[in-house]
Amino acid sequence: MSAKIFYAAAAMGRKVQGRALAASDGFSARYDLDRIRGVFSRPEHKLVGESYNGRILVLDAAKGGVATAWMLYEMTARGIVPAALVLNRANPIMVQGAALADFTMISGFDVDITKAIANGAEVEVDPTAARPFIRVL
Amino acid sequence: MRLSGEEKAIHAGEFGPLRQWAIGHQIKVGDYLGAEDFVAVGQAHIMADTESLGAAGVEWLERWAALPRDQRLVRIPTITDPRGTDFAYAARLKQLPWMLDLERRTIAALEALGVLMTDTCINYQTIMPPVRGEHMAYGDTGVVIYSNSVCGARSNFEGGPSALSAGLTGRTPRYGYHLDAHRQATFVVEVSDTPRDLSEWGALGGIVGRLAGDYWQVPALVGIEEVPGADALKHFGAAAASFGSVALFHIVGVTPEAMRIEDVVPAGQTLKTHEVGAADLHALQAHYMKDIGTVDVVVFSAPQLSLIELQMLAGMLDGRRATIPLFAVTSPQVKPDADRLGLTARIEQAGGIVLSGMCFYQSYAREMAEANGWKRLATNSAKLVNILGGYGYRPALLSMEQCVTAACAGGKLR
Numbered sequence: 001m002s003a004k005i006f007y008a009a010a011a012m013g014r015k016v017q018g019r020a021l022a023a024s025d026g027f028s029a030r031y032d033l034d035r036i037r038g039v040f041s042r043p044e045h046k047l048v049g050e051s052y053n054g055r056i057l058v059l060d061a062a063k064g065g066v067a068t069a070w071m072l073y074e075m076t077a078r079g080i081v082p083a084a085l086v087l088n089r090a091n092p093i094m095v096q097g098a099a100l101a102d103f104t105m106i107s108g109f110d111v112d113i114t115k116a117i118a119n120g121a122e123v124e125v126d127p128t129a130a131r132p133f134i135r136v137l
Numbered sequence: 138m139r140l141s142g143e144e145k146a147i148h149a150g151e152f153g154p155l156r157q158w159a160i161g162h163q164i165k166v167g168d169y170l171g172a173e174d175f176v177a178v179g180q181a182h183i184m185a186d187t188e189s190l191g192a193a194g195v196e197w198l199e200r201w202a203a204l205p206r207d208q209r210l211v212r213i214p215t216i217t218d219p220r221g222t223d224f225a226y227a228a229r230l231k232q233l234p235w236m237l238d239l240e241r242r243t244i245a246a247l248e249a250l251g252v253l254m255t256d257t258c259i260n261y262q263t264i265m266p267p268v269r270g271e272h273m274a275y276g277d278t279g280v281v282i283y284s285n286s287v288c289g290a291r292s293n294f295e296g297g298p299s300a301l302s303a304g305l306t307g308r309t310p311r312y313g314y315h316l317d318a319h320r321q322a323t324f325v326v327e328v329s330d331t332p333r334d335l336s337e338w339g340a341l342g343g344i345v346g347r348l349a350g351d352y353w354q355v356p357a358l359v360g361i362e363e364v365p366g367a368d369a370l371k372h373f374g375a376a377a378a379s380f381g382s383v384a385l386f387h388i389v390g391v392t393p394e395a396m397r398i399e400d401v402v403p404a405g406q407t408l409k410t411h412e413v414g415a416a417d418l419h420a421l422q423a424h425y426m427k428d429i430g431t432v433d434v435v436v437f438s439a440p441q442l443s444l445i446e447l448q449m450l451a452g453m454l455d456g457r458r459a460t461i462p463l464f465a466v467t468s469p470q471v472k473p474d475a476d477r478l479g480l481t482a483r484i485e486q487a488g489g490i491v492l493s494g495m496c497f498y499q500s501y502a503r504e505m506a507e508a509n510g511w512k513r514l515a516t517n518s519a520k521l522v523n524i525l526g527g528y529g530y531r532p533a534l535l536s537m538e539q540c541v542t543a544a545c546a547g548g549k550l551r
Contacts, residue, residue, distance in 0.1 A: 010169045026382075030189070031527045034503075042527035061351040063382050064524070065278045067189040067499075069296020074191030091352035091382050092170060092313065096296040099165040 004136040006116055009108025010090070011127030016104050017137070018083040021055035022119040023047050024112070027087065027094070028064025029071035038080040056084045056125060058117045058134075062091035072097035084125045086134050088113050106132050138167045138310065139174045147306060153208030155201045159302035166299060167310025176311040178292075179267070181211070181274040181304035182260060183252060184218035185297045186499040187239035194297075195242050202249035210251035215304035216264060217247065218277045219441065219468075219496035220256050226492055231508035236501055252304065256494035257468035258440050261288060262367060264470065269393055272315055274303030278378035279371065279440050279520070281314075285385040287370050289393040291315045294352070294384055313353075314385055320394065322357035322387055322401040324348065325408050330415035331362045335372045335446070336536045338365065339519030340418040342373040346381025348411050357387040357401050357408075364391055368443055375440050376519035425522050425534045426550070432515040432533060435459070435544040438466035438497035439521040447475050447491070449537060451483040459488035459544040462509070469494045489544075497521065502528040515540045515550070 023046040026032075034041035038053040062068075075081040084104035085094065098105040106127050109116070113134070117123060122137045140148065148164070150157040163175070187195060201209060222232055222240050244254055255264055258277045261284055267273055269289030275281045276295045284290040293313040295303060303309045313319050326345055332338040345356050356377070365373070365388075377383040387395035395401045402408055437450060442465055450465055465484060467475060472493035475481045481491045498521060506512065506529055513531045516522060517540055522532035533550065535543065543550050 010171075012165060012169055030498075031379075031524055033527065034529075041529070044526065061382070063351075064379060066184045066276055066294055066296040067186075069298055070185070070189040070191075070194050073197070073298075074189070074193050077191065077193030089351045089353065090169075092166065092293045092299070093296045095166050095169045096162075096299040099162050099169075100298040 006109050006113060006134050008106035008132045011106040011132030012098055013104030013127045015126045015128055016083045017124045018054060018056045020058050020117050020121045020123050021050060021052055022058035022114055022117045024060055024114040026061050026063035027059045028068055030067040031064040035075055052082045053080050054083050056123055057082045058086045058114055060114050061089040062094040066093050069093050069097040072101040072103050076101045086113060138164055138172055155204055155209055156305050159305040162298060163302050163310050170312040172310035172312040174311055175308040176272050176315050177308050178272045178274045178303050180213060181215040181300045182276045182280055183297050183300040184276040185243060186221040187243050188221055188501050195239050198246040202246040211304035212307040213304060215252045216255040216260060217252060218258050219499055220494050221500045223492040223495045230505055232501060259468055262443055263468055274300050274309045276300035279375035281384050282374035282378040283371060285314055286374060286392050321403055322408060323354045324356055325410040326356050326358045327410055327412045328358055328360040334536050335368060336517040336534055337418050338369040339372040339376040340421045342376030343380040343421055343519045344413055344417055346377040346383050349381035349383045352382040352384060355385050357389060357395060359389045361388050368446055371440050379520040379523045422534045425532055429513050429531055429533045430550060432513040432543055432548040433511045434461060435463040435515045435540045436497050439518045442467045444471050444474055447480045451480045453538055453541040454484055454487035457487055457545045461544055461548040463489040463544040464492055465489060466492045466495060466497055498524045506530060515543050
């Protein structure tokens with residue numbers, strides 16, 4: 001049986017492995033998260049109530065404002081942080097935040113990655129590969 | 138990315154470790170987003186509220202601020218977005234000493250880097266509006282979308298670390314909205330009912346933002362029957378950026394790059410078109426009103442209020458009395474004029490409070506809610522209602538007049 005592997009157009013960070021937290025919804029650290037408790041807190045978000053700590057977030061697009069550029073660093077420093085961010089479409093803020101925090105992020109796929117990766121699946125993300133990818137283990 | 142000789146020298150550390158970090162950060166970002174080179178920018182604008190920075194971010198800034206002066210100063214005018222408090226009213230807001238300590242430390246660090254603490258998200262109304270074609274590194278989504286769309290300037294969303302980097306290097310990676318190719322419309326919105334007040338302009342912005350869905354989409358609006366004012370476009374843009382991460386819009390016949398639809402729709406292309414009318418605006422407002430009978434607090438913020446908005450608010454409050462907390466948040470540039478012209482006194486005589494240099498959602502909104510018992514909030518800012526749900530509020534989107542009426546009726550919504 002061949003592993004499901006999906007290649008990304010852009011990537012940064014280090015190779016990680018973990019359990020996916022996936023939904024067809026956007027992402028903003030300010031708008032969507034209770035960063036103290038480490039859960040999605042925005043009532044309208046499809047992951048509301050879910051803990052994101054250590055999970056590989058698989059979401060549609062970056063949303064909201066500029067705060068995530070600092071917040072990923074702050075979340076990483078406190079150790080309550082996703083393991084990686086996998087997006088159909090990134091915006092500059094997510095890229096800038098990931099660059100500051102040395103955080104793993106990949107984006108841009110031929111398929112809708114939120115539908116391709118099942119919520120709870122064990123996955124590997126490798127931004128260091130010649131063709132960066134997310135793979136279902 | 139292609140680097141000039143000076144950029145290679147900065148990257149090699151010849152201008153100190155902070156500028157070396159800054160250009161390294163910019164190269165990482167530029168490589169990810171496909172930039173081929175750098176573009177010089179005229180100004181940088183840094184969002185650095187301490188709720189976002191946290192203790193780790195403040196310590197990060199302080200480490201750089203301790204460098205020798207010649208290694209730490211920004212090279213171009215670099216200004217700031219709102220802070221996390223108005224020190225004069227921190228006790229009234231029940232903000233805690235540790236929050237104020239982080240704020241003071243951040244201000245000291247940024248000042249040591251040569252940053253001007255303007256503390257505003259309406260710098261395009263108060264500090265220096267950018268010029269068409271001018272490249273900037275602005276760090277507030279509302280500032281970026283207004284500057285790109287209404288002024289015809291060129292900026293991407295530059296988060297705090299990247300805006301600071303631009304201040305230190307005087308340049309930013311050339312991708313996204315610095316390039317002609319990204320400034321064309323990607324979809325059209327036919328507006329059948331021109332919004333009548335600021336909250337409706339914000340609601341329209343929210344709807345357009347949702348239709349856009351991501352940063353790389355550029356809406357072109359047709360059907361706007363009259364030229365909106367700066368405050369209307371401020372609320373529209375802030376909401377579109379908030380709901381959809383949008384950084385550029387065109388209003389055909391109004392904004393400078395779209396005098397005609399042909400100016401922004403690529404030749405031979407037919408773009409997807411959406412229709413938006415009054416029913417859609419009211420549906421968005423109704424969504425946020427659902428099951429809210431009474432509010433605990435009224436807030437006018439996000440973006441900070443112009444002098445004209447404060448004059449409108451003062452006029453609505455004359456002869457009335459707010460019986461629940463009512464806050465109007467403005468910039469440190471507008472506040473002295475509001476004081477001088479008697480607007481602050483009129484608002485405060487009616488029980489309101491005028492806050493300066495902060496923004497409500499950037500000021501420990503969750504902790505303020507818990508300390509003050511605020512759960513349900515009324516505002517005329519669509520951007521604010523979009524943000525505050527995640528902070529535990531039940532926000533209602535009303536007109537300024539409806540908000541004032543609620544504040545003077547013990548919070549009861551009619």
